[in-house]
Amino acid sequence: MRFLALIVLLGIVTVTSAQDASRDALGRFIATHRKAPGTYGPVDQPWADATWTWRALRCADLVGKEPGKLHGDLRAAIRALPAGASWSRRATRARLLRLVGIDPGPPPNEPPFLSATSWVGSPPLSELEALVEMQRLGGMTPVRSVLEQVLNLWRARDGGWRWPATLKETFAHVKAGTDFTKLPTPPEAPSTAGAIASAVRCHLHAGIEIRDPNRAVLRLHALRRVNGGYRQGTPGHDVTGLWATYDALRALRDLGTLPMNSALTASWVAGHRHRSGGFAHTPEEPATLEATWLALECLNMLGHGLPKMPAHPLEGRWPDADDPGGLRLFQAVIQMGPDPATSVALAHRIGADLLLIKTLQNTEPALAARAQAVARGFARPLAIGCAREEHRRAWGVEGLGYATHCSDVVFGIDHDLADRGWHVGFGALVDAWSKDRSSGALAFSASHLHRELLAPAYEHSARRGGYDALMAGWAFAPGGDVVRENPWLERWIARLPVVGNHDAHADPFHWLHQGLRTRTLFFARSANVAAFRDAVHKGRVVAVTHGDDGLTAWGHPHWTARVRRERTTWDVGRSADPLPAPIAIPLDQDTHGEMPALRSGLGLVVRAAARLGDDALPAEVLVYIDGSKDPSPLQLAPPRHAGPPVLWLPLPHLKPGDHEVRIEAYGRTTTQRLRWGEPVRAVTAAPVVTTPAPPRELGFSSIEEIPFVRHTSLTPNDFQGSVEITCGRADVIIGSGPGGRIRVDISGGRELEWLRLHVDGDDQPLSLTSLDGGERTILLPIPKQTAARTVHRITIRTSLDGWVQRPSTSDLKLRSVSWEVR
Numbered sequence: 001m002r003f004l005a006l007i008v009l010l011g012i013v014t015v016t017s018a019q020d021a022s023r024d025a026l027g028r029f030i031a032t033h034r035k036a037p038g039t040y041g042p043v044d045q046p047w048a049d050a051t052w053t054w055r056a057l058r059c060a061d062l063v064g065k066e067p068g069k070l071h072g073d074l075r076a077a078i079r080a081l082p083a084g085a086s087w088s089r090r091a092t093r094a095r096l097l098r099l100v101g102i103d104p105g106p107p108p109n110e111p112p113f114l115s116a117t118s119w120v121g122s123p124p125l126s127e128l129e130a131l132v133e134m135q136r137l138g139g140m141t142p143v144r145s146v147l148e149q150v151l152n153l154w155r156a157r158d159g160g161w162r163w164p165a166t167l168k169e170t171f172a173h174v175k176a177g178t179d180f181t182k183l184p185t186p187p188e189a190p191s192t193a194g195a196i197a198s199a200v201r202c203h204l205h206a207g208i209e210i211r212d213p214n215r216a217v218l219r220l221h222a223l224r225r226v227n228g229g230y231r232q233g234t235p236g237h238d239v240t241g242l243w244a245t246y247d248a249l250r251a252l253r254d255l256g257t258l259p260m261n262s263a264l265t266a267s268w269v270a271g272h273r274h275r276s277g278g279f280a281h282t283p284e285e286p287a288t289l290e291a292t293w294l295a296l297e298c299l300n301m302l303g304h305g306l307p308k309m310p311a312h313p314l315e316g317r318w319p320d321a322d323d324p325g326g327l328r329l330f331q332a333v334i335q336m337g338p339d340p341a342t343s344v345a346l347a348h349r350i351g352a353d354l355l356l357i358k359t360l361q362n363t364e365p366a367l368a369a370r371a372q373a374v375a376r377g378f379a380r381p382l383a384i385g386c387a388r389e390e391h392r393r394a395w396g397v398e399g400l401g402y403a404t405h406c407s408d409v410v411f412g413i414d415h416d417l418a419d420r421g422w423h424v425g426f427g428a429l430v431d432a433w434s435k436d437r438s439s440g441a442l443a444f445s446a447s448h449l450h451r452e453l454l455a456p457a458y459e460h461s462a463r464r465g466g467y468d469a470l471m472a473g474w475a476f477a478p479g480g481d482v483v484r485e486n487p488w489l490e491r492w493i494a495r496l497p498v499v500g501n502h503d504a505h506a507d508p509f510h511w512l513h514q515g516l517r518t519r520t521l522f523f524a525r526s527a528n529v530a531a532f533r534d535a536v537h538k539g540r541v542v543a544v545t546h547g548d549d550g551l552t553a554w555g556h557p558h559w560t561a562r563v564r565r566e567r568t569t570w571d572v573g574r575s576a577d578p579l580p581a582p583i584a585i586p587l588d589q590d591t592h593g594e595m596p597a598l599r600s601g602l603g604l605v606v607r608a609a610a611r612l613g614d615d616a617l618p619a620e621v622l623v624y625i626d627g628s629k630d631p632s633p634l635q636l637a638p639p640r641h642a643g644p645p646v647l648w649l650p651l652p653h654l655k656p657g658d659h660e661v662r663i664e665a666y667g668r669t670t671t672q673r674l675r676w677g678e679p680v681r682a683v684t685a686a687p688v689v690t691t692p693a694p695p696r697e698l699g700f701s702s703i704e705e706i707p708f709v710r711h712t713s714l715t716p717n718d719f720q721g722s723v724e725i726t727c728g729r730a731d732v733i734i735g736s737g738p739g740g741r742i743r744v745d746i747s748g749g750r751e752l753e754w755l756r757l758h759v760d761g762d763d764q765p766l767s768l769t770s771l772d773g774g775e776r777t778i779l780l781p782i783p784k785q786t787a788a789r790t791v792h793r794i795t796i797r798t799s800l801d802g803w804v805q806r807p808s809t810s811d812l813k814l815r816s817v818s819w820e821v822r
Contacts, residue, residue: 018308018309019305019306019308021308021309022277022306022307022308022309023063023064023065023306024277025276025277025309026059026063026277026278026292026306027060027065027277028276028277029274029276029277029278029287029292030056030059030060030278030289030292033052033056033289034056035047035048037073037074037077038074038077039053039074039077039078039081040052040053040055040056040057040289041053042483042490044553044557044560045550045552045553046549046550046551046552047484047547047549047550047552048077048081049081049082049484049487050078050081050082050083050084050089050092050093050096051084051089051092051093051487052289052487053078053081053096054092054093054095054096054099055289055290055292055293056289057096057099057100058099058293058296058297059289059292059293059296061099062296062297062299062300062306063296063305063306064305075100075102078096078097078100078102079097079102081093081096084484084485085477085485086127086130086485086486087108087127087128087130087131087134088126088127088130089485090108090130090134091130091131091133091134091137092130094133094134094137094138095137098137104134104137104138105138106138107134107135107136107137107138107139107140108131108134108135109140110131111143111146112128112131112132112135112142112143112146112147112150112202112206113128113146113150114127114128114150115179116164116165116170116173116179116180116184117170117173117174117178117179117180117404118404118449119174119391119404119405120403120404120405120447120448120449120476121394121396121401121402121403121404121405121406121447121449121450121453122163122165122170122396122401122402122403122449122450122453123449123450124194124195124198124401124449124450124451124452124453125154125161125194125195125198125199125202126194126198126451126452128147128150128198128202129197129198129199129201129202129205132147132201132202132205132206133201133205135205136205136206141206141207142205142206144206144207144208147202147206147208148206148208151199151202151203151208153183153184153186154195154199155199156186156189156190156191156219156399157188158190158191158215158219159191159212159214159215159216159217159218159219160190160191160192160195160196160199160215160216160219160220160233161191161192161195161196161198161199162187162189162190162191162192162195162399162400163187163189163195163399163400163401163402164183164184164186165180165184165185165186165187166184166185166186166187166398167187167394167395167396167397167398167402167422167424168422169184169185170184170394170396170402171394171402171404171422174392174394174402174404175392177392187398187399188398188399189234189397189398189399189400190219190233190234190235190399191219191233191399192232192233192234192399192400192452193220193223193230193231193232193233193244193247193248193251194232194243194244194247194451194452195400195452196216196219196220196247196248196251197247197248197250197251197254198247200216200251200254200255201250201251201254204254210255213255213256216251216255217252217255217257219233220248220251220252220255221260223244223248224248224259224260224265225240227240227264227268228261228264228265228266228267228268228269229241229244229245229265229268229269230244230245230247230248230249230265231244232244232452232456234397234399234400236397236425236427237397237400237425237426237453237456237457238456239455239456239459241281241282242269242272242279242281242291242294242295242298243294243451243452243455243488245265245268245269245294245298246294246297246298249265249298249301249302250297250301253301259302262302262303262304265298265302266298266299266302266304266307269295269298269299269302270295270299270304270307270310271310272291272295272314273295273307273309273310273313273314274286274287274313274314274315274316275313275314275315277309278291278292279291279292279294279295279296280314280316281491282316283314283315283316284316285316285491285495286316286317286318287314287316288490288491290487290488290490290491291491318494318495318556318557319494319495319539319556321539321556321557321558321559322538322539322540323523323540323558326525327523327524327525327540328523328524328525329521329522329523329562329563329566329569329570330353330354330521330522330523330524330527330531330532331350331351331352331353331354331519331520331521331522331570332352332353332354332355332356332499332520332521332522332527332532333346333347333350333352333354333355333356333502333520334356334387334408334410334471334499334500334501334502334520335356335357335358335387335389335408335473335501335502335503336355336356336357336358336502336508337357337358337359337364337367337387337508338357338358338359338360338361338367339507339508339509339644340357340367340368340370340371340374340594341370341371341374341585341591341594341605342507342508342509342583342585342607343355343357343371343508344371344374344375344378344382344585345374345378345583345584345585345607346508346509346512346583347382348378348380348382349512349572349573349581349583350512350516350519350572350573350574351570351572351573352382353381353382353383353527354382354383354384354385354527354528354529354532355371355375355382355383355384355385356384356385356386356387356410356529357371357384357385357386357387358386358387358388358389360389360391362388362417364386364387364388364411364416365386365413365414365415365416367386368384368385368386368413369413370591370593370594371384372384372413373590373591373593374585374591374594376590376675376677377585377586377588377591377674377675377676377677378674378675379658379673379675381527383527383528383529384413385410385411385412385413385528385529385532386410386411386412386413386415387408387409387410387411387501388408388409388411388417389405389408389446389503390405390406390407390408390409390420390446391404391405392404392405393405393406393407393420393421393422394406394422394423395422395423395424395425395426395428395429396422396424396453397424397425397426397453398424400452400453401450401452401453402453403447403449403450403453403454404447405446405447406429406445406446406447407429407433407443407444407445407446407467408443408444408446408471408501409433409436409441409442409443409444410441410442410444410529410532410533411436411439411440411441411442411529412439412440412529412530413529415436415439415440415441417436417441418432418435418436420432426456426457426460426466430460430465430466440529440530440533442468442469442533442536443466443467443468444467444468444469444470444471444499444501445457445458445461445467445469445470445471446471446476448476448477448482448485448486448489449486451486451488455488458470458489458492458496459492461492461496462492462495462496467496468497468536468537469496469497469498469499469536469541470482470489470492470493470496470497470498470499471498471499471500471501472498472499472500472501472518472543472545472554473500473501473502473503473518480500480517480518480545480546480547481545481547481552483498483554484545484552493554493555494539494555494556494557497536497539497540497541497555498541498542498543498554498555499520499536499541499543500518500519500520500543500544500545501518501520502516502518507644509580509583509607509609509615509644510580510609510612510613512573512580513575513578513579513580513612516546516573516574517545517546517547518543518544518545518546519543519544519546519570520541520542520543520544521541521542521543521544521563521570522535522536522540522541522542523535523540523541523559523562524540539555539556539559540556540559541555541559542554542555542556542559542560542563543555544563546574551564551567551571578612579609579611579612579666579668580607580609581668581669581670582606582607582608582609582621582663582664582665582668582669582670583606583607583608583663583670583672584604584605584606584607584623584661584663584670584672584674585604585605585606585674586602586603586604586674586675586676587602587603587604587605587648587676587680588602588656588676588677588678588679588680589677589678589679589680589681590677590678592680595637595646595648597635597637597638597648598648598650598680599680599682600652600679600680600681600682601650601651601652601654601679601680602650602651602652602654602656602676602679602680603648603649603650603651603680604623604625604632604648604649604651604661604674605646605647605648606621606623606634606646606647606648606649606663607644607646607647608620608621608647608663608665608666608668609665609666610665610666611728611729612728613728613729614728614729614797615644615645615646615647616647616665616666617636617645617647617758617761617763617795618633618634618635618636618647618761618763619763620665620666621634621647621663621664621665622663622664622665623649623661623662623663624661624662624663624664625651625654625659625660625661626659626660627660627662632649632651633649634647634648634649635647635648635649635650636760636761636793638789638791639694639733639760639791639792639793644710645731645761645793645795654676655676656676656677656678656679657675657676658673658674658675658676659673659674659676660672660673660674661673661674692707693735694708694733694734694735694791695708695734695735696734696735696736696737696818696819697734697816697817697818697819698732698734698816698817698818699721699815699816700720700721700722700723700814700815700816701720701721707733708732708733708734709723709730709731709732709733710730710731710732721815722747722813722814722815723813723814724812724813724814725796725798725812725813725814728797728798729795729796729797729798730795730796730814731793731794731795731796732793732794732796732814732817733791733792733793734791734792734794734817734818734819735790735791735819736782736789736790736791736792736819737790737819737821739821739822740782740819740820740821740822741779741780741781741782741819741820741822742759742779742780742782742792742794742817742818742819742820743777743778743779743780743816743817743818743819743820744757744777744778744779744780744794744796744814744816744817745775745776745777745778745814745815745816745817746775746776746778746812746813746814746815747774747775747776747812747813747815748811748812748813755796755797755798755812756796756797757778757780757794757795757796757797758794758795758797759780759781759782759783759786759792759793759794759795760782760783760785760786760789760792760793761793761795762783775815779820780794794817796814798812
């Protein structure tokens with residue numbers, strides 16, 4: 001008996017020791033994510049984040065280690081963690097605050113609703129769940145009638161929930177830029193584990209009874225595989241993994257039932273244990289905090305604790321770096337445009353080696369050829385290629401969702417892309433790239449909203465070919481860090497390359513301070529499109545995000561470490577001042593197409609800013625050539641369209657060669673060394689620019705008037721008989737005739753201190769003070785120097801010159817601009 005008792009005691013001690021060892025290994029893994037003073041973030045990044053901190057503390061809580069007493073610094077640090085933009089990120093932060101005893105604040109007072117179309121794809125039901133959860137945590141009852149209608153629209157015939165619109169129907173709205181005006185037609189498609197889990201939780205949070213819950217239970221049981229794991233549930237786009245298993249288990253729990261053979265499922269989850277002490281999504285991957293949190297949540301719902309370390313844990317790791325030695329660090333600027341001259345000058349300012357320029361009219365090769373000519377005017381070499389934003393193209397899976405803006409493609413100047421459309425299934429999209437890829441094109445992902453839809457596509461890309469890289473950029477996420485805003489992307493870092501984009505849709509001059517939040521660095525022997533393509537294929541690219549809490553570098557650890565070491569060689573052009581410094585572009589025989597007003601000799605184009613979104617006018621800028629004491633007089637280019645009011649000057653006595661140009665504007669000085677080639681010959685015909693003739697009256701009631709209005713926040717939906725001037729400036733192009741004047745009708749503006757109007761850049765603008773907020777008509781004479789023109793530019797400024805900040809509120813409306821005969 002004593003012998004048997006001793007064996008039992010030794011067994012207990014052995015099990016306890018094994019459990020302690022397993023718990024200690026888990027603790028060491030989680031500690032690798034720790035940041036001072038006790039918050040958590042990605043291992044190789046300098047910042048902490050609410051999502052990573054929540055997962056770390058929740059893991060400790062699940063294995064019986066409470067967060068413990070929080071000292072003041074840690075409590076303040078947790079409270080200061082950013083919430084993020086999505087409802088999911090904000091809900092995670094609210095959970096974290098409640099976990100450590102901090103009030104998350106008032107709930108969002110928003111209707112529980114999801115839009116059916118979005119320029120970044122279909123929003124997942126998890127976003128609706130997060131909104132409803134935040135309202136419940138804050139003591140608010142969601143609007144049940146609205147929520148119930150939304151959830152009923154998502155209900156599938158198999159008893160679960162899925163995306164409510166067909167891809168074909170959705171794409172018609174994506175292509176036209178319109179919204180659904182009636183309920184979409186539900187597709188004949190099965191439901192998914194994630195959508196079921198989110199829908200069930202929404203019902204519970206709002207206290208809405210689930211109709212026929214047994215059908216949802218049966219659907220979840222059908223998603224279980226023989227190994228105990230659960231699959232996502234979409235034919236042709238399916239995946240078994242920790243996320244799908246977590247969603248299925250929580251849905252079953254919320255429905256008040258148990259999974260079949262929970263021991264087998266627990267064994268399957270435990271099989272994801274990694275030798276580092278954490279858990280990994282797949283045997284090929286290293287452990288991540290996300291996979292560890294998901295596994296522990298699954299084991300907890302199954303009634304199992306943390307298992308002991310297996311005899312043969314997973315040993316996945318990052319792929320080896322392909323470093324042959326002798327590679328140099330280069331910088332690529334992706335998606336700057338559509339102004340080639342400004343784009344080239346800005347690329348030089350930030351030290352770029354490769355400019356991949358874009359338009360929104362699918363004319364990139366022609367634009368790139370113009371950019372090559374401009375680039376010859378700068379001493380530092382700059383290679384030019386093309387980038388196309390595949391906006392209003394979509395792929396998706398019926399019943400699960402769709403992604404629009406699904407990809408951005410990089411290609412050489414001597415190639416153009418095949419026609420685009422919509423594709424049911426990621427494989428169809430990959431097939432559509434085949435012709436372009438045979439010519440050397442690269443395809444980058446540009447959608448990150450819908451994890452359940454996109455994760456299988458990214459896994460497909462990491463394993464068998466698909467996307468060539470993930471794209472990060474400020475347009476996709478606040479601050480430009482797509483991975484931070486979408487933490488589920490972290491598992492593909494280093495398995496897929498990551499590139500950044502500048503994404504300047506309109507005027508890159510005023511967008512640079514936004515686009516420069518992200519950079520694309522690559523390692524190669526030379527800087528050109530072919531070398532960049534090779535660097536992407538071999539994982540030698542790094543996406544850098546400049547944030548308030550440090551530099552984030554996403555990519556393979558081997559290359560991110562080198563990027564940090566060599567920061568002084570590439571981190572140029574940034575400034576704490578968001579106002580762009582002036583730039584200049586030389587005009588000669590090869591580049592005079594950028595300024596058709598230059599008919600002979602040499603010239604210079606100048607861009608300078610009074611404020612963000614507000615180009616300086618001629619009298620506000622001084623230009624000195626080769627150290628001259630007197631400034632050269634600038635001219636405002638004749639308005640061809642409603643683009644930026646370009647300044648320029650002819651230089652009839654300048655000789656070809658290198659010259660120094662100094663520009664002063666609003667306290668900012670730029671000195672550039674520029675190179676001029678052969679002068680423009682007088683017999684050279686100026687390029688013909690085909691633009692619609694401006695009308696003599698604009699009433700702001702039709703989308704056809706957009707080409708004649710320059711307004712940084714303008715969209716087609718803004719046209720309702722007036723234009724709200726909220727950006728500090730608007731430019732309007734108007735036709736004219738002999739012997740007349742400009743009539744401007746405005747209303748509002750009571751809180752604005754100044755209103756100034758310029759005609760054709762006249763340096764003696766009409767100024768008004770103390771607007772009374774009512775309607776007012778202003779009559780503007782035409783300056784003598786532009787009286788013979790048949791097209792005029794009216795510039796409206798709504799604040800003092802040099803005032804950088806935009807008005808917080810404005811009721812000023814531009815009601816009409818017209819030519820009035822005296």
